[in-house]
Amino acid sequence: MGIELYLFILLVFLIVGALIAVETKNLLSSVISLGAIGFGLSIAFLFLRAPDLAIVQIAVEVVLLIFLIRATIGRDVIPTKGHIHWAGLLIVCLLTVGFFAFGYYAFRSLNEFGTPIISAVGNAPSNKYLADGLKETGSANIVTSILLDYRAYDTLGEATVLFAAVLGALAVLRGRAWSKREKDK
Amino acid sequence: MVYALCFVLFVIGLYCTLTKKNIVKIVIGLTIMEYAVNLFLVLLGYRKDGVAPIVEEGAGPLEFLARSVDPLPQALVVTSIVIGLGVTTLAIALCVRLYEKYGTFDISEIRRLKG
Amino acid sequence: MNGMTVIVKTVTRWLKVFIFLYGIYIIITGHLAPGGGFAGGVIIACSYMLLTLAYGKEFTLKRLSLRAGHHLDSSGALLFLVVALFGLGSGGIFFANVLQNRYPGAKFTLLSSGTILISNIAIGLKVAASLFLIFIILSVLRIVLVEDGSQKMIQEEEEE
Numbered sequence: 001m002g003i004e005l006y007l008f009i010l011l012v013f014l015i016v017g018a019l020i021a022v023e024t025k026n027l028l029s030s031v032i033s034l035g036a037i038g039f040g041l042s043i044a045f046l047f048l049r050a051p052d053l054a055i056v057q058i059a060v061e062v063v064l065l066i067f068l069i070r071a072t073i074g075r076d077v078i079p080t081k082g083h084i085h086w087a088g089l090l091i092v093c094l095l096t097v098g099f100f101a102f103g104y105y106a107f108r109s110l111n112e113f114g115t116p117i118i119s120a121v122g123n124a125p126s127n128k129y130l131a132d133g134l135k136e137t138g139s140a141n142i143v144t145s146i147l148l149d150y151r152a153y154d155t156l157g158e159a160t161v162l163f164a165a166v167l168g169a170l171a172v173l174r175g176r177a178w179s180k181r182e183k184d185k
Numbered sequence: 186m187v188y189a190l191c192f193v194l195f196v197i198g199l200y201c202t203l204t205k206k207n208i209v210k211i212v213i214g215l216t217i218m219e220y221a222v223n224l225f226l227v228l229l230g231y232r233k234d235g236v237a238p239i240v241e242e243g244a245g246p247l248e249f250l251a252r253s254v255d256p257l258p259q260a261l262v263v264t265s266i267v268i269g270l271g272v273t274t275l276a277i278a279l280c281v282r283l284y285e286k287y288g289t290f291d292i293s294e295i296r297r298l299k300g
Numbered sequence: 301m302n303g304m305t306v307i308v309k310t311v312t313r314w315l316k317v318f319i320f321l322y323g324i325y326i327i328i329t330g331h332l333a334p335g336g337g338f339a340g341g342v343i344i345a346c347s348y349m350l351l352t353l354a355y356g357k358e359f360t361l362k363r364l365s366l367r368a369g370h371h372l373d374s375s376g377a378l379l380f381l382v383v384a385l386f387g388l389g390s391g392g393i394f395f396a397n398v399l400q401n402r403y404p405g406a407k408f409t410l411l412s413s414g415t416i417l418i419s420n421i422a423i424g425l426k427v428a429a430s431l432f433l434i435f436i437i438l439s440v441l442r443i444v445l446v447e448d449g450s451q452k453m454i455q456e457e458e459e460e
């Protein structure tokens with residue numbers, strides 16, 4: 001059993017945190033529950049032998065919490081109101097349950113947990129990376145050697161997306177100036 | 186079993202995105218879905234009793250090849266996490282801007298006030 | 301508003317250096333240990349966010365202006381692209397690890413992996429500057445059009 005039991009407990013914790021984050025009325029509690037999910041996910045990555053991911057996740061979660069709390073604090077004084085569309089809610093529930101059933105059916109075709117594709121397929125790309133990574137790139141961390149040598153083109157795309165996100169935030173918040181100017185007139 | 190629980194997390198995020206009326210709640214649902222997908226990709230690469238994909242000094246290469254977890258999903262998920270932060274931040278900027286214009290986070294109110 | 305209480309300011313004064321150094325350590329040992337440009341960049345951005353939250357926005361913007369942030373962001377992306385084109389020019393392949401092929405270093409040392417170290421630094425610079433810029437744009441600054449038509453960034457006046 002071992003690690004599967006730990007993962008099971010951790011995933012139940014994540015699901016409970018997600019339910020609280022979705023259903024609670026107070027926005028600040030919701031954001032803090034999201035932070036709990038992120039830190040739990042970081043521990044899950046440590047269990048799954050992915051220390052790089054754990055470091056990145058914990059740092060990103062801190063930054064995301066700062067942003068979200070800055071966006072929500074002191075803002076939502078007016079609670080959302082209006083009647084609930086029961087028919088729409090029923091349709092959404094049916095859709096999500098059907099989606100889950102479909103996904104559960106599809107997951108049965110996967111390998112059992114703990115047997116990755118690289119152990120079944122001999123000439124998978126990851127096997128080559130693991131065997132030749134240290135010799136070809138000189139990097140002891142195979143994840144870094146994939147990220148910045150074998151598949152560095154993906155990383156270039158990531159840099160572009162981040163640049164676009166900065167430009168998008170700047171362009172969206174630039175509109176503040178225009179509305180303020182119109183108000184002054 | 187573990188895959189199914191991970192999928193439950195995804196479905197919760199989907200439900201939140203579809204039914205909630207608060208924009209920040211929708212952003213939270215999107216983030217939960219993103220976490221679930223990242224976790225699922227890393228779960229796929231786990232090997233029973235595996236070691237982290239970092240070569241230690243003096244370890245035999247064949248033994249490392251037989252025991253390490255799959256490094257490829259991890260490398261792609263690192264990129265995905267940082268991109269997710271950028272996308273979520275853009276969504277938060279949109280939320281702040283909408284609040285400044287309409288004074289509320291409620292999407293039905295915002296739709297009514299249009300035009 | 302000029303930051304938080306004196307306790308927070310004193311703790312921040314000691315702590316910010318260590319957070320910054322930890323980020324640099326994560327970046328430059330990214331090819332030997334867990335970490336890399338992404339994690340280190342986010343941690344460096346965190347140190348600047350801590351400084352902004354504790355001391356107020358004027359203090360941080362005096363030390364790292366918005367224009368400098370833009371330049372750091374662009375130079376990180378440019379450095380990464382230069383590494384790629386350098387590989388294309390001398391190795392024939394985009395992102396070819398030329399330094400490692402020509403001058404392989406001793407394994408498990410800092411200079412063992414050629415262009416990966418440079419790429420890590422470029423990515424770290426890029427991520428740190430981007431997140432710092434987003435934080436400043438989202439929370440601190442307001443862009444207004446001043447009277448002569450030129451755009452200028454001023455600090456958001458406190459409302460309510």
